[in-house]
Amino acid sequence: MKCFVAVLIIVTLATDAVSEASVRTCEPIKVAMCKNIGYNQTGMPNLARHTLQADADVTLQTFSPLVQYGCSSQLDLFLCTVYVPMCTDKVALPIGPCRGLCESVYERCYPVLSEFGFQWPAELDCSLFPAENNHEHMCMEGPGERTAPVGTVTLDSVNAGGRSACRRLIKPNSWVWVRGSSRCAQFCEAEVLWESGERRAAEVWLATWAALSFACTLAAVGAQLACGDRGSAGERALVLVALCRCAAAAGWGVRAAAGRTAAGCAKDSTTPTRMLLAHDGLANPNCAVVFLLLYYFGLAASVWWVVVAGAWRASVLRPSVTTSGTGTRNDRHSSLLQLAAWGVPAALAAAVLVTRDVDADELTGTCFVGNQSSKSLLALVIVPEAICLLLGTVFLATGLRAILRRPVPVPAPTALLTSPPQQITDQTLLRLGAFAALYAVPSTCILATWVYEYAWREDWLAAPVPTEIPSTQPRPAFWVFLFRIFASQILGVMVAVWIATPRLKALWRKIAGPRKPPLTKCPAGPPPTPLTLHCYATHSHSLSRSQMHKYATYRPPQQHSYRKPRHYHYSAGETIL
Structure with a gap:
């Protein structure tokens, strides 16, 4: 009885195969996903019992x-051989x-499906496929998994392993491979x-x-x-620095x-239920705006x-160039400075967006550039800022050297008339240089x-690499x-x-008007009477002014003097001219 049942099953399977072969015809592949898979003819029904290519698609x-997740480099081939098989x-x-191809894909992709709560489809059960390709059962074994050599995987490297690259990172369940x-x-x-507490503290610190x-x-x-004061070229450039920092x-x-x-x-198509940290700022308008304001x-x-x-x-x-000559020179080079200051950042920002x-x-x-890519951080952030810092430092060093080597000028008698404007110019120049030097420290x-x-x-x-001696993960x-x-904010x-200190003073003077001189209080009571000197003489003739000056000084008494001694009396009523 058992032999009869076995024979009946074999005959039935053979009949189904003959009938299926009689109705199977090869046709060109119409499914877009499988057009460049390695063969161009398929036949329906497929291994999942679909009778139309549209259903398989x-x-x-x-x-x-x-x-798109990229869990296996052979996933495309495996799915196409099941739903659009070769004919x-x-x-x-x-x-x-073949079963080996199925097991290779299953080993790499089933953990991804289980992580998101999905089961492996029943029609993809590896036990349904032949164990190997031979003259009895023909099947496709696949080229094998393509993985990068050990030690060459970095955060922003391109490799075919996909999920294996993310497994090499700390906390691998927090990462997803984005094929695009x-x-x-x-x-x-x-x-x-970073922990949640550190994130909150950083956000408050940033907002403040x-x-x-x-x-x-x-x-x-x-x-x-x-105020409307243009000032020198350095002062105008400093105002533009403030404007850029404001933006x-x-x-x-x-x-x-x-x-x-x-x-x-x-959002990303590979993980429709979860949000990813922005790695392509153009997909998020808010991210793109923040990047342009910060970077540019x-x-x-x-x-x-x-x-x-x-x-x-x-x-x-x-220092000896006149004001008109300096203004002419600055106006002549103003267009070049504008082009360099606005054009170079614009070109780099466009390169980042492209x-x-x-x-x-x-x-x-x-959102910035280089937050997740070390190469972008070096090429688009570190190198441009280092070049700017180097040029500014060279200008400051050469200017300081010229000041130290300059001889001390000897003031001329006529310098008193021009000292206040020269003093104001030197003070402004000193403050500008001091600020340029202080600005370099935070930079x-x-x-x-x-x-x-x-x-x-x-x-x-x-x-972390598992070793016998536990090591601390660097943070x-x-x-x-x-x-x-x-x-960056200071x-x-x-x-x-x-900028604001002298400008606010000038603005306050403009609003308050010219300062009036302070009024002195007069002392109470009558004004003091000036002290006068009276001179009396006993002789009848008058004396000249020179003689009066002569006797006004002290001389030792002489024995034979025909003049009588003079008497000087001070009173508050008269004044001697």
Whole structure:
């Protein structure tokens, strides 16, 4: 009886195969996902019992997030061999995947599905496929998984491993592989390097200093416009530095007003249920606006500071140039300075937007460039700022050297008439140079924090290697990033204080009017009577003025003097001329 049942099953399967082969015809592949898979002919029904390619295409669309996730480099081939199998006239049955191909894809992609609460589909069960490709059962084995060599995976490297690259990072469940940008993106709410308390403290710190910087720079620029004093080339460039710092502070304000999620996070097709930390700022308008305000105006402020230092150096090296000559020279080079100060930051910002390197940092959720890419941080942030700092320092050093070597001028008798204007010019020049030197100190500190982040970021994000001796995972210093926020905002406060102090005084004098001289109080009672001197003589003849002056001085008494002694009496009633 058992033998009869077995024979009946074999005959039934053979009949189904013959009938299926009789109705199977090969046709060109119409599914877009499988057109460049390695073969161009398929036949229906497929291994999932779909009779139309349109039905197979609808089913394949449900695997699109998993394909974009990049969990396996053979996932495309495996799905196509199941739903759009290879067809040839020489073989009656469809040529699907081998069991080894299925198990390779299952090992890499099933943890991703289970992480999001999905089960492995029943029609993709690896036990349904042939164990190996031979003359009895033809199947497709696949080219094998393509992975990068060990030790070459970084945060922003492009590799075919996808999910394996994210597994090499700290807290791998907080990352997802984004195939479009070829990098591991962090979930927006994930705590990888910073805890929630540190994030809140940094956001309060950022909002406070940004508001102070914006208010100070806005007041300084308003005072300058109200006074209407153009000043020298260095002073005009300094006002533009304040304007750029005001716009950059407005960028921090946009970030604080929009909130962390709205400004620093974005949706992604691979994870429709969760938000990712922005790694392509163009997908989030708020992120793009914050980036433009911070990066463009921040770099423009650094370039204008170089102009300030250069103008101070020119004034020191050519102190004898007249005011009209200086103005003509500055006007002649004004267009070049404007082009350099506004054009260079614009070109770099356009390069960032074209390469789509705008990304958000985990601590504050602020969009900038280089927050997730070390190469972008070096090329687009560290190098431009270092060049500006180097040029400004060279200008300051050469100007200081010229001052130290200048001989001390000997004041001429006629210098008293021109000393007040010259003194005012020297004082303004000294204040301008002092400010340019002080401005370089916070700029140097900010550059040092960027270099610190560039040097240690890979160590912070690398997953710890299991060893016999437990080691401590390196973490970034929280105070360094807080200091960066403080230094970037204190630059605006410094330039505002320098500009606003003399301008506010001039504005107050204009509003209050000219100062009146102080009135002295007269003493009470009658005015004092001047002291007078009376001179009496006993002889009848008069004396000349010279003789009176002669006897007004003391002389020793002589024995033979024909004049009688004179008597001098002081009274308050008369005055001697």
